[in-house]
Amino acid sequence: MKKFINAVDTVLTETLDGFAAAHSDILALGGGHKFIRRKVLKPGKVALISGGGSGHEPLHGGLVGFGMLDAACPGQVFTSPTPDQMMEAAAEVNTGAGCLFIVKNYEGDVMNFEMAAEMSEGVMQVITNDDVAVEDSLYTTGRRGVAGTLVVEKIVGAAAEEGRALKDLKTLGDKVNRSTRSMGVALTSCTVPAAGKPNFQIGDDEMEFGVGIHGEPGRRRAKLASADAIAEEICEAIAGDLGAAAKGNALLFVNGFGGTPSMELYLMYNSARRQFEKRGITIARSLVGSYVTSLDMAGCSITLSMLDDEAARLWDARVHTAALRWGM
Known part of the structure; x- marks a missing residue:
């Protein structure tokens, strides 16, 4: 294996440190490397939060900023983030209008984001499932959420910047996913x-x-x-x-x-x-x-x-x- 790493168990934290430093004008790291958030939040705007296993960069951390996500929760490589990551991210970036979770349809992601939503207030979810290749796989029940997730995050992110309500953003996200x-x-x-x-x-x-x-x-x-x-x-x-x-x-x-x-x-x-x-x-x-x-x-x-x-x-x-x- 030839890779630019120092140690296998520090790949993610060192990557996040480098990423946040390179884009310090627009991003900040949450405590314990649990999430990436917008440096400047917009009061009264619905917060968009996504995440998933690392290894898919720039999804999702690279899509945090004006017009897209307010926070992204990175798990270990190809491993779902944990519910406490989503909960802490939601608490950090929710400025009063609620949070919309955008979740790829993988069992670990769906389960953990659902748990976080149940333990948080003012949260709704959009599940992306754009992959036509297979209906079920080792990781999913139903279709997988893949590159179409970026399209949902961009379109819904722009609508959120316009000040639309949480339920309207969920409706829009579901519509984009279906299309x-x-x-x-x-x-x-x-x-x-x-x-x-x-x-x-x-x-x-x-x-x-x-x-x-x-x-x-x-x-x-x-x-x-x-x-x-x-x-x-x-x-x-x-x-x-x-x-x-x-x-x-x-x-x-x-x-x-x-x-x-x-x-x-x-x-x-x-x-x-x-x-x-x-x-x-x-x-x-x-x-x-x-x-x-x-x-x-x-x-x-x-x-x-x-x-x-x-x-x-x-x-x-x-x-x-x-x-x-x-x-x-």
């Missing part, structure tokens, strides 16, 4: 520092269709194919799952898993865009880059989120985080 579908493909495994070896074995001429962001299996193992062929299968699965809703304007988000260069991500974007346009979908907004990663795994996911006028406006709204910045 969003994702699917990924892995070319290699990833290596968790504590394990020191790849999560799974895959041949040099193989790929895993529908892989999860922890490297969990997807739909099938297949021989490596061209980018166009890969995009066609994924886009067909996404559009087919959306059904009649797959028409009109959409956001196309091609996300890298951590080990894929931008050159290949933009090539995949080009292939996916052509596939969706052949199906009568207009790509009105785009995002390409490694935002929801799986450590050093090579591969990518494709996310399509259907946009009405409100969603497009909120996507375009100003955002200032470590990972996303526009409209300044």
Whole structure:
């Protein structure tokens, strides 16, 4: 295993120290490294809180800031944060209008965020489940929440900045989640520092269709194919799952898993865009880059989120985080 680390058991705390120092103009660390929070809170605004296992950076800490999250709770690598982390984060960033938890549909995340919500006041939740690859896996009951979570956090975050009420933000978050579908493909495994070896074995001429962001299996193992062929299968699965809703304007988000260069991500974007346009979908907004990663795994996911006028406006709204910045 070749990684830039000092000791396996201090990877997370040292990473958080470096991250907070690099972005000290907009972020601060909570006590005991339990959460990352906005440095300046907006009184009377609903606080948005998310989190999950580390190893998916910049999700979620890199999305804390103006126009997105107020706090993010990092667990150990690929491990859910604990309820006390969410409770302390909520207490710290709730300025009186309540908190909305945005939670990826993994059993540990859902269970722990639910416990924290029950022990806190003024909390509602949005569960993201955009992955069309599999209905159930080792980690979930129902579909997994993957890269579409970023889309929910951006659109709902912009609405929160406008001062919308907690229940309205939950309604909006659920609506965006229903309009969003994702699917990924892995070319290699990833290596968790504590394990020191790849999560799974895959041949040099193989790929895993529908892989999860922890490297969990997807739909099938297949021989490596061209980018166009890969995009066609994924886009067909996404559009087919959306059904009649797959028409009109959409956001196309091609996300890298951590080990894929931008050159290949933009090539995949080009292939996916052509596939969706052949199906009568207009790509009105785009995002390409490694935002929801799986450590050093090579591969990518494709996310399509259907946009009405409100969603497009909120996507375009100003955002200032470590990972996303526009409209300044």
